[in-house]
Amino acid sequence: EAGVVQSPRYKIIEKKQPVAFWCNPISGHNTLYWYRQNLGQGPELLIRYENEEAVDDSQLPKDRFSAERLKGVDSTLKIQPAELGDSAVYLCASSFVGVSYEQYFGPGTRLTVT
Amino acid sequence: AQKITQTQPGMFVQEKEAVTLDCTYDTSDPSYGLFWYKQPSSGEMIFLIYQGSYDQQNATEGRYSLNFQKARKSANLVISASQLGDSAMYFCAMREGGDYKLSFGAGTTVTVRA
Numbered sequence: 188e189a190g191v192v193q194s195p196r197y198k199i200i201e202k203k204q205p206v207a208f209w210c211n212p213i214s215g216h217n218t219l220y221w222y223r224q225n226l227g228q229g230p231e232l233l234i235r236y237e238n239e240e241a242v243d244d245s246q247l248p249k250d251r252f253s254a255e256r257l258k259g260v261d262s263t264l265k266i267q268p269a270e271l272g273d274s275a276v277y278l279c280a281s282s283f284v285g286v287s288y289e290q291y292f293g294p295g296t297r298l299t300v301t
Numbered sequence: 302a303q304k305i306t307q308t309q310p311g312m313f314v315q316e317k318e319a320v321t322l323d324c325t326y327d328t329s330d331p332s333y334g335l336f337w338y339k340q341p342s343s344g345e346m347i348f349l350i351y352q353g354s355y356d357q358q359n360a361t362e363g364r365y366s367l368n369f370q371k372a373r374k375s376a377n378l379v380i381s382a383s384q385l386g387d388s389a390m391y392f393c394a395m396r397e398g399g400d401y402k403l404s405f406g407a408g409t410t411v412t413v414r415a
Contacts, residue, residue, distance in 0.1 A: 218401060229305070229392050229405025230346070243402060276344060288334050288396055290403060292346035 189213070191293035193279050199299045205267035208296045212260070212281030219256055220290060221264050222278040230278055236262065237284060269300045304328065305393050305406035313412050314383045321368070322378040322409045324393035333397045335376040337367065340408070341389040349391075352376060383413045 192211040200206050212219050218237050222230035233252065235243040238259040247254065251270070256262040266273055276297050280290040306325045314320040326335065337349040352360045352367045360367045368377040380387055390410050394403040 220402075227407070229394070229408055230403075231405070232402050235402060278346065280346070282401065284401055288401065289336075289348050289351060290401075291348065292338075295344045297344070 191279055191281055191291055193277075193293035193296055195296055196294060197297050197299075199301065200269055202271055202300050203268040205265065206269055206298060207263055207265045208277050208279075208298075210262045210264070210279030210293060212262075212279070213291055216281035216283050216291075217259070218282045218284045219262050220280040220282075221254060221262070222280065224276040224278055224295070226275070233264070266298075269298075271300050274298055274300045303406075304397075304404040305395055307393055307406035307409050309409045310407075311410040311412070313414060314380075314387075316385060316413055316415050317382055319379060319381045320383055320411060322380070322391050322393075322411070324376045324378065324406060326374050326376060326393075326395050328374075328395065328397050330397045332399075333395055335367070335369070336394040336396075336403065337365070337376075337378045338392045338394060338405075339387075339389045340392060346392070350378065380411075383411075385413050385415060387411060388413045 194209050220235050221233040224230040234247045234254050236256045254264045276295040278295045280292045282290045333354045335352045339347045350360050350362045350365045352369045359369050364381045366379045390408045392408045393406045
């Protein structure tokens with residue numbers, strides 16, 4: 188069974204530039220999560236989708252961050268414009284809500300903003 | 302207030318020995334779940350073990366066991382017979398009530414010595 192796929196793995200951009208991250212969850216998983224992990228810290232939830240619906244986006248900085256999950260499968264997280272403080276690892280996870288609480292994580296995208 | 306506290310930033314353990322990683326949590330919800338994840342240098346978060354607040358027995362998964370002390374609000378991870386491949390960052394996390402959002406601790410780095 189394929190795991191959660193994320194791309195790109197690494198991204199270096201200059202501040203004020205836009206950037207986008209892509210995530211493909213495990214097949215059949217109805218819930219998708221985006222987390223941000225700052226250096227030396229645990230991940231923090233940015234947004235959670237159940238199918239196409241964003242059910243928890245309270246921690247998403249909506250002035251510059253946006254996300255979408257079209258057709259309830261793949262998801263894209265965008266930052267526009269990026270700031271120096273956005274440098275972090277962006278992790279995508281998926282789970283099958285109603286069956287298990289376990290979340291399966293992808294390898295993450297390491298973003299560096301210069 | 303911090304929901305998850307991991308007080309050990311780093312630990313060294315000799316190969317084949319056991320190691321205990323501390324985790325304390327804070328919640329007023331009677332229904333909650335505790336997770337441990339491993340994050341090697343590759344970046345992917347790997348699920349290790351889960352304990353529900355109503356589970357009567359401590360969870361075990363192979364060489365991993367969770368020492369759940371509800372009254373003390375602690376959920377320590379025990380890794381038995383450490384292997385070199387166990388060297389990684391370990392995160393304790395919690396979900397509360399019916400929420401699927403995970404709150405993570407700051408993590409503990411484990412280094413296994415040959």
